Amino acid sequence: MSESIKSGIEQFKDNICGLKDSLTKSYLRAGIPTSDMSRSALMVNNFFLHIQGAKTHINTLRPTYTFGMGLIAFYLFLITSVSGALVMIFYNPSIENAYSTVKDLNYVVFAGRLMRNVHKWSGEGMIVFVLLHMARVLYTNSYKRGREFNWLIGIILLVLTFVLNLTGYMLPWDQLSYWALVIVSNIIQSPKELTDILGLTKFINIGGMQKEFFLAGTVPGAATLNRVYFLHIMLLPIIITTFIGVHFWRIRKDGGLTKPDNFTTSDNTDKGNLTMPVKTGGIFTTNKTYGLMTMSKGGSPAVDKDVENTVLSWPNLAIAEASVFILSLAAVIGYSLFVDAPLKEAANALIPENPAKAPWYFLGLQEMVSYSAFMGSIVIPSLSVLGLALIPYLDRDQRDAGIWFSGDAGKKVAIKTLIVGSVCLVGMLAFVVNFGWFRNWWPSIGQIWILLINPANLWLLFVCAWSIWIIKSTGSTRMGAIALFTMFLVSYLILTYVGTELRGPNWEFFWSKSQWPIH
Amino acid sequence: MQSRFYASLLLISALILLALVSYAGLRELNPEWKTYQTEYKRLFQKNASSPDMKKKAEEYAVGVRQIYLKDLNKVDRCDICHAGLENPLMAKEKVPYKQHSGAYLKDHPITRFGCTICHLGQGNATNKKEAHAEGHETFWDFPILPLKHIQSSCTQCHDMDFLSKHGGEVVVEGKKLFDEKGCRGCHKLNGNGGSLGKALDGVGSQPIHYFPMRYVDGERTQPSWLKQHFDDPRKVVPESIMKVKMTSEEAEKLTTYILSIRTVDPPKAFRNFNYVPVVAKDGHALFNMYCVACHADGKLSAFDENLKGTIPAIENTAFLKNADNKFLEMVITEGRKGTPMTSWQKTSAGLSDVEIKNIVSYIAEQRTETGKPVSANLKAGDKEAGKEIFNIRCALCHGDKGQGGLGLNLSNQAVKKADDQYLFKTIRDGRTTTPMPPFGSDGLGLTDQQIVNVISYIKTF
Numbered sequence: 001m002s003e004s005i006k007s008g009i010e011q012f013k014d015n016i017c018g019l020k021d022s023l024t025k026s027y028l029r030a031g032i033p034t035s036d037m038s039r040s041a042l043m044v045n046n047f048f049l050h051i052q053g054a055k056t057h058i059n060t061l062r063p064t065y066t067f068g069m070g071l072i073a074f075y076l077f078l079i080t081s082v083s084g085a086l087v088m089i090f091y092n093p094s095i096e097n098a099y100s101t102v103k104d105l106n107y108v109v110f111a112g113r114l115m116r117n118v119h120k121w122s123g124e125g126m127i128v129f130v131l132l133h134m135a136r137v138l139y140t141n142s143y144k145r146g147r148e149f150n151w152l153i154g155i156i157l158l159v160l161t162f163v164l165n166l167t168g169y170m171l172p173w174d175q176l177s178y179w180a181l182v183i184v185s186n187i188i189q190s191p192k193e194l195t196d197i198l199g200l201t202k203f204i205n206i207g208g209m210q211k212e213f214f215l216a217g218t219v220p221g222a223a224t225l226n227r228v229y230f231l232h233i234m235l236l237p238i239i240i241t242t243f244i245g246v247h248f249w250r251i252r253k254d255g256g257l258t259k260p261d262n263f264t265t266s267d268n269t270d271k272g273n274l275t276m277p278v279k280t281g282g283i284f285t286t287n288k289t290y291g292l293m294t295m296s297k298g299g300s301p302a303v304d305k306d307v308e309n310t311v312l313s314w315p316n317l318a319i320a321e322a323s324v325f326i327l328s329l330a331a332v333i334g335y336s337l338f339v340d341a342p343l344k345e346a347a348n349a350l351i352p353e354n355p356a357k358a359p360w361y362f363l364g365l366q367e368m369v370s371y372s373a374f375m376g377s378i379v380i381p382s383l384s385v386l387g388l389a390l391i392p393y394l395d396r397d398q399r400d401a402g403i404w405f406s407g408d409a410g411k412k413v414a415i416k417t418l419i420v421g422s423v424c425l426v427g428m429l430a431f432v433v434n435f436g437w438f439r440n441w442w443p444s445i446g447q448i449w450i451l452l453i454n455p456a457n458l459w460l461l462f463v464c465a466w467s468i469w470i471i472k473s474t475g476s477t478r479m480g481a482i483a484l485f486t487m488f489l490v491s492y493l494i495l496t497y498v499g500t501e502l503r504g505p506n507w508e509f510f511w512s513k514s515q516w517p518i519h
Numbered sequence: 520m521q522s523r524f525y526a527s528l529l530l531i532s533a534l535i536l537l538a539l540v541s542y543a544g545l546r547e548l549n550p551e552w553k554t555y556q557t558e559y560k561r562l563f564q565k566n567a568s569s570p571d572m573k574k575k576a577e578e579y580a581v582g583v584r585q586i587y588l589k590d591l592n593k594v595d596r597c598d599i600c601h602a603g604l605e606n607p608l609m610a611k612e613k614v615p616y617k618q619h620s621g622a623y624l625k626d627h628p629i630t631r632f633g634c635t636i637c638h639l640g641q642g643n644a645t646n647k648k649e650a651h652a653e654g655h656e657t658f659w660d661f662p663i664l665p666l667k668h669i670q671s672s673c674t675q676c677h678d679m680d681f682l683s684k685h686g687g688e689v690v691v692e693g694k695k696l697f698d699e700k701g702c703r704g705c706h707k708l709n710g711n712g713g714s715l716g717k718a719l720d721g722v723g724s725q726p727i728h729y730f731p732m733r734y735v736d737g738e739r740t741q742p743s744w745l746k747q748h749f750d751d752p753r754k755v756v757p758e759s760i761m762k763v764k765m766t767s768e769e770a771e772k773l774t775t776y777i778l779s780i781r782t783v784d785p786p787k788a789f790r791n792f793n794y795v796p797v798v799a800k801d802g803h804a805l806f807n808m809y810c811v812a813c814h815a816d817g818k819l820s821a822f823d824e825n826l827k828g829t830i831p832a833i834e835n836t837a838f839l840k841n842a843d844n845k846f847l848e849m850v851i852t853e854g855r856k857g858t859p860m861t862s863w864q865k866t867s868a869g870l871s872d873v874e875i876k877n878i879v880s881y882i883a884e885q886r887t888e889t890g891k892p893v894s895a896n897l898k899a900g901d902k903e904a905g906k907e908i909f910n911i912r913c914a915l916c917h918g919d920k921g922q923g924g925l926g927l928n929l930s931n932q933a934v935k936k937a938d939d940q941y942l943f944k945t946i947r948d949g950r951t952t953t954p955m956p957p958f959g960s961d962g963l964g965l966t967d968q969q970i971v972n973v974i975s976y977i978k979t980f
Contacts, residue, residue, distance in 0.1 A: 061522065061525075063524060100593075100643065103643050103644070104643065107596070107643055107644055107645040107646075107649075108583055108585075108596070108643075108645060110547055111543065111544075111547050114543055114547070174658075175658075316522060316525075319522070319525045319526060319529060320522070320525040322529055323525045323526075323528040323529035323532060324528075326529060326532040326533050326536055327528060327532040329532075329536055330532050330533075330535045330536035330539060333536065333539045333540065333543065334535070334539050337539060337542065337543055337546075343658065344658040345658050345659060345660050345726065345728075346660070348660075348726065351726060351728050351729070517733055
């Protein structure tokens with residue numbers, strides 16, 4: 001009897017010794033994941049992991065299927081959020097102190113320069129990877145079968161990524177920030193071009209009102225900085241976090257990532273990289289699909305082969321995600337160690353930057369703005385975003401989901417579009433650079449003609465015509481979607497390159513920065 | 520059990536991450552300034568002889584340093600590398616360990632004035648490249664001031680009179696050159712001066728982007744721009760019409776002075792000026808200040824390539840004997856429209872009436888004789904007859920509409936307002952030492968009436 005009842009001190013002693021186990025057990029409800037059961041339970045019970053299924057399809061884990069690009073974009077968001085919080089500790093959003101606090105970050109804060117670089121580059125990296133992720137989703141035909149709305153949310157996330165980057169660009173209050181603010185506020189003001197032509201500006205100056213709303217005045221100043229800061233650290237992060245949550249939730253609800261209908265492990269080229277499912281044993285019978293939260297919509301639940309091709313998410317998915325995270329972190333830190341985020345002279349309203357450029361990701365827009373402010377900054381971007389957003393609704397061909405380019409035909413269309421698009425766009429730009437446009441030929445021409453007929457509009461028409469021609473000639477809306485998106489990518493890349501590298505003072509053409517008139 | 524691909528990716532990434540973070544940590548823990556401070560400590564210990572100093576050297580802690588300047592509301596971190604600035608034991612060491620030269624720090628406590636108020640550069644930077652801010656890629660408006668021009672900073676708080684006796688000789692001499700080379704003939708400063716060139720107010724504190732550096736050799740800084748611009752204006756600014764003649768040393772001194780013309784005032788408590796009442800300068804000084812750049816000694820009139828016109832010889836006796844003081848005063852006050860000669864009155868180039876009178880009397884000192892009186896009736900001019908003569912005899916040099924060429928521009932206020940006696944005498948007697956020959960009966964044979972006709976035609980321009 002004395003053996004079975006321990007004294008209080010002994011119990012206490014045992015509790016101390018068993019601290020590790022009891023902590024683990026309290027954290028992992030189902031204990032250390034040693035069995036399939038406990039591995040599944042780990043996924044389901046964990047707040048952060050439960051948005052993913054207990055089992056994951058092998059195709060999802062194929063590195064060459066997703067290239068992890070959406071995940072990388074998300075991790076860059078996490079990295080930029082954390083480093084942003086660190087930068088925020090030192091930054092002071094006032095025009096007196098903003099610049100010097102950023103300088104202090106560079107000079108005296110321990111690892112401050114690295115912190116700021118990481119924040120900057122992971123933020124800009126998001127743009128790259130959001131676009132790449134979007135390309136992956138489009139080319140693998142993954143915006144179908146219930147995922148149409150998630151594509152729309154993805155477009156919203158793309159726009160938010162741009163705006164977050166832009167607002168961050170304006171905070172150091174150096175020459176780049178100041179003149180980017182000027183440029184962007186002028187872009188915002190551009191509906192004035194239309195109201196000027198219509199003679200309405202004196203009655204209702206929409207552009208002017210938009211500009212004043214953004215700048216909190218007519219020129220960038222203290223109130224602007226306050227406003228942009230609020231957007232950058234509070235409003236936009238809240239919105240983007242919400243939409244990221246919805247985006248992930250819908251991935252799960254829409255049945256996970258797409259996979260080819262006739263997926264088999266035998267013809268899987270990435271076979272060596274994956275764990276093959278164990279078909280016997282475990283807690284799952286082979287004839288049933290488990291959606292542990294709910295049944296997924298769209299796919300039929302009772303398909304044997306689906307469950308055949310799944311593996312347990314813990315540890316297969318977990319280790320894949322962890323490795324991509326560490327890779328992203330290492331890449332961002334590595335890049336940040338050797339490339340400094342730009343910081344120019346303190347903002348000076350009397351010394352215009354020439355050329356005054358928006359941040360690089362908007363220079364494609366600025367190139368089009370140089371043809372026509374209203375078309376380049378409002379109409380064409382809006383139409384592009386609208387066109388991208390409508391892709392899943394205009395291409396409702398449900399075949400070949402989860403296959404890169406939907407097979408060889410799509411690959412051919414993509415390559416053909418890439419070549420035709422590049423050649424035609426470069427040709428058109430070369431024409432504009434060499435011969436100018438209406439204003440150079442007929443200096444007194446009405447602005448309405450330039451607004452209606454300018455290279456940007458012609459290009460948009462060409463892109464639409466090409467996509468429709470592809471639909472007509474291939475008889476497939478899916479091919480049209482590939483053509484349209486490829487054209488979008490080509491235009492974004494080439495225009496951004498031209499705006500960034502080939503445009504110098506007075507927005508004139510230069511083959512390289514080294515030819516700019518030295519100042 | 521796990522996929523080998525992701526496991527190895529995780530492992531490799533983790534190793535790379537570890538290496539990068541260690542590298543970052545090492546780099547952060549060993550900044551550039553630490554090397555300098557360590558070396559400073561070694562030298563300090565080596566040079567310390569008394570036990571007291573030895574103890575101090577021993578106690579010197581390597582770490583971040585900055586001087587907070589209350590009056591200027593900024594920090595200077597220069598002593599993070601220049602650690603021995605106030606240490607007499609370091610007088611013989613090399614920069615950056617060296618003690619500050621001279622006794623400047625005694626009168627200008629570093630804790631109150633800091634460094635960048637005199638030396639410029641980026642005070643809050645903690646590495647050499649960005650602190651000195653030389654070169655455009657450092658993105659700082661005011662790179663460190665070369666020591667040869669350091670005196671340009673003294674004028675922020677001290678007047679020239681004080682500086683001439685207390686170690687500000689270079690900038691004082693620069694100022695003298697500025698006054699004697701006629702710079703104000705074209706450049707306004709504090710509202711005084713011509714308007715052919717740019718106004719010079721605040722030029723010394725203008726950011727580097729105000730200076731087009733395309734044709735500047737060597738270091739692309741404000742001082743090199745100014746120096747090379749004084750050596751050869753058209754090398755730095757090809758379209759420049761600036762006339763300048765000075766030795767290389769003079770150009771350096773003038774550069775120092777120009778750099779001292781700043782708009783950013785130091786706090787009131789720092790400024791130490793003895794204000795002296797402004798007195799009108801004598802005619803000679805004023806002539807040097809405003810006129811000499813174009814008119815030189817005023818003896819020869821010559822066509823100037825850059826101004827694209829002939830500069831009249833205003834101290835030429837042949838001119839002075841026919842031009843009375845009233846005429847001279849009128850020309851200086853009104854200027855000569857259509858020529859580079861500006862109006863010098865208070866409301867334009869900023870000279871007071873007294874100063875103009877002083878200049879006139881200085882010029883008039885050269886007048887040794889007065890011209891022959893005019894006997895003809897100056898009212899009886901015939902414009903048409905005058906036009907005929909003008910087109911044959913005068914248009915070659917003065918242009919068919921009097922717009923000037925080899926000869927002076929006649930279509931301006933000064934000629935319109937000039938009294939007819941002066942014009943008559945000039946045409947009759949010519950201008951010795953200039954291409955203008957005497958047209959009178961003793962010279963090229965125009966009768967008095969013909970000259971009167973020409974004058975009446977000239978007045979119509």
